[in-house]
Amino acid sequence: MHPVVRWFHQLGSPPYFERFAARWAPIAYIAGLLVMAYGLYGALFVVPADYQQGDSFRILYIHVPSAWMSMAAFALMALYAAIALIWRIKLCEILAMACAPVGAAFTLITLATGSIWGKPMWGTWWDWDPRLTTELILLFLYLGVIGLYNAIDDRRNASRAAGLLAIVGVALLPVIHYSVTWWNSLHQGQTISLFGTSHMDPSMLPPLWAMVIGTHLWFVGSLLARARADNLRRETGKDWVARLAEPRA
Amino acid sequence: MIRSAAKALMIRDLRLIWRRRGDALQPALFALLVVVLFALALGGEARELAKVAAAVLWLAVLLAGLLALDTLFRGDADDGSLEQWLLAPVPLAWLVLVRTSMHWATTALPLLVATPFLAELLHLPHEQLPVLLASLALGTPLLSLLGAVVAALTVGMRRSGILIALLALPLYVPILVFGAGSVAAAGQGLDPVGALLLLGAGLVLALVLAPLAAAAAIRIALD
Numbered sequence: 001m002h003p004v005v006r007w008f009h010q011l012g013s014p015p016y017f018e019r020f021a022a023r024w025a026p027i028a029y030i031a032g033l034l035v036m037a038y039g040l041y042g043a044l045f046v047v048p049a050d051y052q053q054g055d056s057f058r059i060l061y062i063h064v065p066s067a068w069m070s071m072a073a074f075a076l077m078a079l080y081a082a083i084a085l086i087w088r089i090k091l092c093e094i095l096a097m098a099c100a101p102v103g104a105a106f107t108l109i110t111l112a113t114g115s116i117w118g119k120p121m122w123g124t125w126w127d128w129d130p131r132l133t134t135e136l137i138l139l140f141l142y143l144g145v146i147g148l149y150n151a152i153d154d155r156r157n158a159s160r161a162a163g164l165l166a167i168v169g170v171a172l173l174p175v176i177h178y179s180v181t182w183w184n185s186l187h188q189g190q191t192i193s194l195f196g197t198s199h200m201d202p203s204m205l206p207p208l209w210a211m212v213i214g215t216h217l218w219f220v221g222s223l224l225a226r227a228r229a230d231n232l233r234r235e236t237g238k239d240w241v242a243r244l245a246e247p248r249a
Numbered sequence: 250m251i252r253s254a255a256k257a258l259m260i261r262d263l264r265l266i267w268r269r270r271g272d273a274l275q276p277a278l279f280a281l282l283v284v285v286l287f288a289l290a291l292g293g294e295a296r297e298l299a300k301v302a303a304a305v306l307w308l309a310v311l312l313a314g315l316l317a318l319d320t321l322f323r324g325d326a327d328d329g330s331l332e333q334w335l336l337a338p339v340p341l342a343w344l345v346l347v348r349t350s351m352h353w354a355t356t357a358l359p360l361l362v363a364t365p366f367l368a369e370l371l372h373l374p375h376e377q378l379p380v381l382l383a384s385l386a387l388g389t390p391l392l393s394l395l396g397a398v399v400a401a402l403t404v405g406m407r408r409s410g411i412l413i414a415l416l417a418l419p420l421y422v423p424i425l426v427f428g429a430g431s432v433a434a435a436g437q438g439l440d441p442v443g444a445l446l447l448l449g450a451g452l453v454l455a456l457v458l459a460p461l462a463a464a465a466a467i468r469i470a471l472d
Binding site: 085133137140141143144147148151152157160161164165167168169172175176179180 | 398399402403405406409412415416418419420422423426427447451462465466469470472
């Protein structure tokens with residue numbers, strides 16, 4: 001067997017995943033923190049103030065990466081859920097369900113920072129703009145997945161039911177987004193785009209990319225840590241878990 | 250085989266509804282009460298009401314359908330008929346589709362019939378009524394089909410309660426947007442056909458995909 005394929009198959013085994021996650025979760029956390037520290041320093045001190053928005057545009061360096069992350073996490077959750085439903089890989093069920101709370105947190109950060117940004121820029125905390133509405137619905141979908149997962153007693157059934165909901169949600173999200181876009185165009189309200197027509201100055205970009213990479217690393221760390229805990233909980237009573245709990249000789 | 254199974258299921262569902270005729274009226278009564286509450290809360294002035302009439306009617310129908318969702322598979326899950334569905338020699342998705350259409354015919358269709366009366370209570374401008382009825386005729390089956398997926402997901406639970414609403418409402422957003430949007434467009438003198446066509450397209454897509462998703466959810470719930 002090809003080594004990469006073999007590694008992939010091994011990763012599906014709970015004890016192997018435990019060792020993998022225990023090694024890589026802290027590394028992803030620390031790397032994410034370092035990259036985000038660099039990005040935040042650049043965003044707060046190096047990058048010049050925007051000529052229109054002044055200093056308040058700097059919240060973009062948190063807002064945009066977490067917005068991207070919130071959507072990527074949902075897509076990843078649906079992908080894991082599809083793998084779990086098709087090939088019945090237990091670990092993918094765990095990973096899909098571990099995506100949900102992290103993704104929901106990023107969605108909440110996106111909404112909160114967007115509101116804080118909106119108040120000085122648009123003069124309002126909230127507007128029924130397509131992007132805002134879609135992000136809000138995304139939060140509800142995350143909460144629905146988490147709620148369904150917690151409402152069913154059997155863990156495997158719960159993760160498969162919630163995973164199916166995630167797949168339905170990911171299929172409907174573009175529809176929701178475009179429905180709101182067209183609906184608002186009927187109302188011919190003001191169209192606010194987050195970036196406006198002005199493109200960003202090249203000097204503003206490196207901290208943004210650092211923040212994007214940093215949030216992704218942080219997400220990977222969180223995902224592994226959560227999946228590891230869930231994995232151990234589900235395998236309680238197995239020999240290898242009992243051996244882990246024993247004090248090292 | 251497929252036809253006789255559908256016929257048997259339809260006759261059984263109709264008989265059950267007929268034996269408990271009072272229950273079938275409940276969604277329409279609920280919608281009426283929602284309309285009354287909205288009218289009282291908004292002050293009851295005809296001009297004010299006419300502006301929001303279409304949105305209120307759409308919400309009343311949507312909420313009434315939401316409350317009826319839990320009964321879609323609940324009875325069959327409790328008495329074990331749902332397990333017989335799994336064992337039946339016809340595809341599960343087909344039975345789900347038949348059941349969902351019967352459920353729509355007994356809960357949403359009475360609402361559609363009652364809509365002109367409810368519209369009169371809210372002083373909906375008469376020229377908007379055909380658009381409202383068309384949007385509801387296309388939209389309510391779509392609500393039922395998406396709702397069937399959610400109801401199937403929660404069928405394994407003893408009591409789904411408010412969870413079913415939390416799961417279904419985000420998925421209902423586009424239907425509400427196009428449905429209420431089409432009437433709003435007609436009210437502004439714009440062409441409502443675009444939104445109605447999109448609702449129709451969504452209905453065709455959901456007719457094919459939603460029963461499959463609901464069948465998968467039932468299999469998970471009864472696993």
